[in-house]
Amino acid sequence: MRAVVQDRYGSPEVLRVGEIAQPVAGGNEVLVKVKAAGVDQGTWHLMAGEPKIVRLWIGLRAPRVRVSGRDVAGVVEAVGPGVTDFEVGDEVYGTCRSGSFAEYAVGRVDKLTRKPANLSFEQAAAVPVSGGTALQGTRGIRAGERVLVLGAAGGVGSYAVQLAKAAGAHVTGVCSTPKLDLVRELGADEALDYTRDELPAAAYDFILDTGGNRSLAILRRALKPKGRLVIIGSETSGLLGGMSRTLWAGLLSLFVGQQLKGLISSERAADYVELRDLIEAGQVKPAIDRTYTLDEAAEAIHHLRDGHPRGKLVITI
Ligand SMILES: NC(=O)c1ccc[n+]([C@@H]2O[C@H](COP(=O)([O-])OP(=O)(O)OC[C@H]3O[C@@H](n4cnc5c(N)ncnc54)[C@H](OP(=O)(O)O)[C@@H]3O)[C@@H](O)[C@H]2O)c1
Structure with a gap:
């Protein structure tokens, strides 16, 4: 099958389209014929092996999973041993373990679920990692609360604005000048230009906080005395990337009235079910900047890093 593969860490130029063996679904896994694959900052981190500390988990010298992409939307082609919840022909979305920038991908049944009926495959592929992270990050928001989303026009932020609105909050989104209109369209009550x-x-x-890497002092100043801060991340360099700010937040939280914490999101079908319900109810919708072909995967990653996309990017297969 055709897939976007890499043999070493580096810039998007390490990506090439090659012919590789089709993956095989193991126990509690399904084989998906990929229709579309989402692109997010995590795709870049896994491709680049940055921050370097992540190489302890994903491969010291080269990526253990050579095919890029985690978000997937497609059709079940085969089911592995023990699978009872999925059948061949089911339209699914979620994340996969074998890399989704490929004609076929394998995913675990606890990371995939039925695709939202009112979304195309392209739209559905833009949901899992970013929407799931936003869902986990916005949990606990109550009706009437004043919520600030930093990076409101980005992958995670565009969902967070809609989820906070669905929870009944008054939402302010922070983004760059050309995206103020998008943030208002997503439902924000106010849009601030960073x-x-x-x-x-x-x-x-x-x-x-999904963008801008502001200091904890600045973030705490904007919070009410009993306010809560959830740090999702921001693009920074160094061995630990943005993780040191998250570690400080947890420590400081022990001594101040505000709750400060970082979030490391998980990929789980239960969240994709919850997102599907909100999507089918018309409360959440992916914002897609543009789509690319498999051959344009490197271009997509360049656009993600330098092109300031409005919302999400998707590869179609
Ligand atoms: N903790 C986790 O489990 C987890 C999960 C997913 C993602 N992440 C991380 O979270 C971050 C966000 O992910 P993403 O996929 O949403 O990235 P993204 O699509 O690149 O969105 C980031 C947004 O931040 C905006 N931004 C840049 N500078 C800003 C500033 N000073 N103030 C406010 N907004 C600013 C960017 O806008 P412009 O392009 O207009 O500058 C962009 O729209 C990334 O660092 C990613 O690696 C962490």
Whole structure:
């Protein structure tokens, strides 16, 4: 089958389309004929092997999984031993273990579920990692709370704005100038431009941080005295990337009235079911900047890193 493969860590130029063996579904796994695959910052991190500490888990010298992509939407082609919840022909979405920038991918049954009926495969592939992270990051938001989403037009942020609105919050989204319209379209009550607007002091019950790498001091100043901060991440360099800020947040939280924490998201079908319900109810919708072919995967990653996409990017197969 055709797949986007890499033999070493590096820039998007390490990606090439090659012919490799089709993966085989093992126990509690299904083989998916991939229709579309989502692109997110995690795809870049796995491709680049950055921050370097992640290589302890994904392969010291080269990636253990040579095919890029985790988000997948497609049709079940075969089911492995022990699978009872899926049948050949089911339209599914979720994440896969074998790499989704490929004609076929294998995924575990606890990371896949039925695709939202009102989404195309392209739209569905834009949901799992970013939507799942936003869902986990916005849990606990209550109706009437004032919520700030930093990076509101990004992959995670575009879902977080909609999820916080669905929870009944008053939402302010922070983004760059060309994306202010998108953030309002996503449902934000207010949109702030990070190139010129300051964050107001003691204004928010809840802050979800997905971009900008602001200091904890700045974030705490914008929170109310009993407010909560959830750090999802931001693109920074160094051995630990943005993880040191997250570690400090956890430590500081022990001594102050505000709750400060980082989130490491998990991939799970239960969240994709919850997202599907919200999507089918019309409360959440993916914002897609553009789609690419398998041969354009490197171009997609360049656009993700440098092109300031509006919402999500998707590879179609
Ligand atoms: N902890 C976890 O488990 C987890 C899971 C998923 C993602 N992440 C991390 O979380 C971060 C966000 O992921 P993503 O997929 O949403 O990335 P993304 O699509 O690149 O979105 C990040 C957004 O942040 C915006 N931004 C840049 N500077 C900003 C600033 N000063 N103030 C406010 N917004 C700013 C960017 O806008 P412009 O492009 O207009 O500058 C962009 O829209 C990434 O670092 C990713 O690696 C962590």
